[in-house]
Amino acid sequence: xxxxxxxxxxxDVFVQALQxxxxxxxxxxxxxxxxRRVRQxxxxxxxxxxxxxxxxxxxxxxxxxxxxEGLTVPASDMFRxxxxxxxxxxxxxxxxxxxxxxNIWQAGCAHGQEVxxxxxxxxxxxxxxxxxxxxTDLSDRALQHAxxxxxxxxxxxxxxxxxxxxxxxxxxxxxCSAGYNLIKLNQRLRRNVTFAMxxxxxxxxxxxxxxxLCRNVLIYFSNSLQDRALSLFRDSLVRSGFLCLGxxxxxxxxxxxxxxxxxxxxxxxxxxxxxxxxxxx
Amino acid sequence: xxTPAAIxxxxxxxxxxxLQVLLGGLAxxxxxxxxxxxxSRSETTEIFRRVLERVSALPIAExxxxxxxxxxxxxxxxxxxxxxxxxxxxFALSADPRVxxxxxxxxVLFNSAAEAWGDRLIGVVLxxxxxxxxxxxxxxxxxxxxxVVQSPADAEAxxxxxxxxDVAGADYCVPLLDIAPLLNRLCLP
Ligand SMILES: C[S@@+](CC[C@H](N)C(=O)[O-])C[C@H]1O[C@@H](n2cnc3c(N)ncnc32)[C@H](O)[C@@H]1O
Numbered sequence: 506x507x508x509x510x511x512x513x514x515x516x517d518v519f520v521q522a523l524q525x526x527x528x529x530x531x532x533x534x535x536x537x538x539x540x541r542r543v544r545q546x547x548x549x550x551x552x553x554x555x556x557x558x559x560x561x562x563x564x565x566x567x568x569x570x571x572x573x574e575g576l577t578v579p580a581s582d583m584f585r586x587x588x589x590x591x592x593x594x595x596x597x598x599x600x601x602x603x604x605x606x607x608n609i610w611q612a613g614c615a616h617g618q619e620v621x622x623x624x625x626x627x628x629x630x631x632x633x634x635x636x637x638x639x640x641t642d643l644s645d646r647a648l649q650h651a652x653x654x655x656x657x658x659x660x661x662x663x664x665x666x667x668x669x670x671x672x673x674x675x676x677x678x679x680x681c682s683a684g685y686n687l688i689k690l691n692q693r694l695r696r697n698v699t700f701a702m703x704x705x706x707x708x709x710x711x712x713x714x715x716x717x718l719c720r721n722v723l724i725y726f727s728n729s730l731q732d733r734a735l736s737l738f739r740d741s742l743v744r745s746g747f748l749c750l751g752x753x754x755x756x757x758x759x760x761x762x763x764x765x766x767x768x769x770x771x772x773x774x775x776x777x778x779x780x781x782x783x784x785x786x
Numbered sequence: 787x788x789t790p791a792a793i794x795x796x797x798x799x800x801x802x803x804x805l806q807v808l809l810g811g812l813a814x815x816x817x818x819x820x821x822x823x824x825x826s827r828s829e830t831t832e833i834f835r836r837v838l839e840r841v842s843a844l845p846i847a848e849x850x851x852x853x854x855x856x857x858x859x860x861x862x863x864x865x866x867x868x869x870x871x872x873x874x875x876x877f878a879l880s881a882d883p884r885v886x887x888x889x890x891x892x893x894v895l896f897n898s899a900a901e902a903w904g905d906r907l908i909g910v911v912l913x914x915x916x917x918x919x920x921x922x923x924x925x926x927x928x929x930x931x932x933x934v935v936q937s938p939a940d941a942e943a944x945x946x947x948x949x950x951x952d953v954a955g956a957d958y959c960v961p962l963l964d965i966a967p968l969l970n971r972l973c974l975p
Contacts, residue, residue, distance in 0.1 A: 509901055535878045537870040537898045580883045721881040724851055753864050753879055755851045
């Protein structure tokens with residue numbers, strides 16, 4: 506048997522062991538990225554083989570948060586793809602404004618960059634007081650980071666340009682305080698944010714949302730898991746609720762895609778199709 | 787040797803010009819899937835695609851996640867994402883952090899393509915100012931694939947092809963103008 510085949514087996518065993526030991530199911534993730542991350546994790550823990558990583562994961566439960574973080578890689582930016590945030594600002598928030606109370610679910614919130622971006626949009630639209638944001642992720646460490654809202658100052662320059670490009674009328678600096686090499690987002694921005702653990706692979710509906718933002722999360726999922734997550738979104742959205750995905754996501758292979766009608770397709774913004782009976786209907 | 791099934795090309799500084807020369811020389815009858823990873827600062831691949839379309843006999847398309855790598859099509863990695871190939875030859879995208887300061891990274895593409903196509907892959911490293919692609923090209927060779935590197939002396943930026951030679955070596959190290967004829971020879975029956 507050649508080395509790559511052997512490694513394939515090791516990855517399968519690792520994924521199974523993780524599921525049995527800690528209940529986290531990665532078996533439906535797209536293999537190429539998953540393998541890459543398992544490999545990186547092994548080298549991060551200085552394990553010669555993935556089997557060695559499996560052994561440590563099994564016997565050292567305190568490693569779990571770091572293992573999960575390594576497998577999910579919470580990489581993000583504030584106002585990433587500014588055109589999307591501009592569209593939310595100009596085309597979606599005005600439609601949400603007709604609701605007396607607005608629920609937004611941000612699934613896969615990573616270190617919270619998009620949560621604070623959303624909160625800023627809502628503040629500037631005068632909608633934040635009547636909005637509740639549910640920010641969820643699978644990784645506990647990511648959530649902790651997200652609730653702190655502290656980021657390297659070197660990222661802030663790009664983010665500040667992104668903010669301007671998204672149609673922001675102020676300066677990003679107005680929303681954070683800068684230290685020596687870190688910035689901290691104004692904690693007032695999270696007054697209506699609930700951070701919670703939620704696994705799109707195994708958990709169910711928990712809220713009735715007017716807008717779900719889930720960008721660059723489903724790209725890591727196999728077709729069947731993508732389909733599961735989309736069903737979950739469909740079942741969580743109010744009638745005519747909005748779904749915003751990452752700019753390069755492809756829904757064509759998911760049978761649930763039928764339940765979403767393109768609203769602003771180039772920005773990957775969809776609306777629950779009218780034939781779908783939603784919870785609130 | 788088995789006929790190659792795919793060609794993966796990586797380039798950086800000076801890459802757009804080099805790609806025009808290379809793709810412009812590929813035979814229209816090529817049945818290989820061609821994958822292109824070119825570092826660029828632009829946020830879309832739109833203009834890049836149009837430029838290549840003008841010279842290429844093969845159709846140019848941005849690689850679409852979950853879509854299959856089509857024979858005879860040049861698939862360009864979208865900007866801002868790593869492009870990977872699954873073992874069933876479907877594309878996957880990743881928003882993981884930059885690798886070698888780049889996203890898309892040539893190493894990420896080459897590593898996954900090497901596993902997907904094994905000895906039926908040709909990896910090509912062109913001009914560029916960093917070392918991305920070198921480790922990936924080594925992996926392609928480890929899997930029995932063929933490595934083609936633009937002669938550093940001939941490249942607008944020599945660092946990338948030089949790093950590839952240092953780390954991976956090459957089956958062919960030739961000037962840019964000779965690469966398309968070489969690929970045609972390796973690929974056409
Ligand atoms: C690449 S980040 C995307 C962050 C942000 N939405 C963006 O586009 O910039 C992907 C996030 O999805 C989370 N994630 C991965 N699998 C998940 C799952 N099964 N359930 C919930 N979150 C998950 C990861 O922890 C990570 O924070």
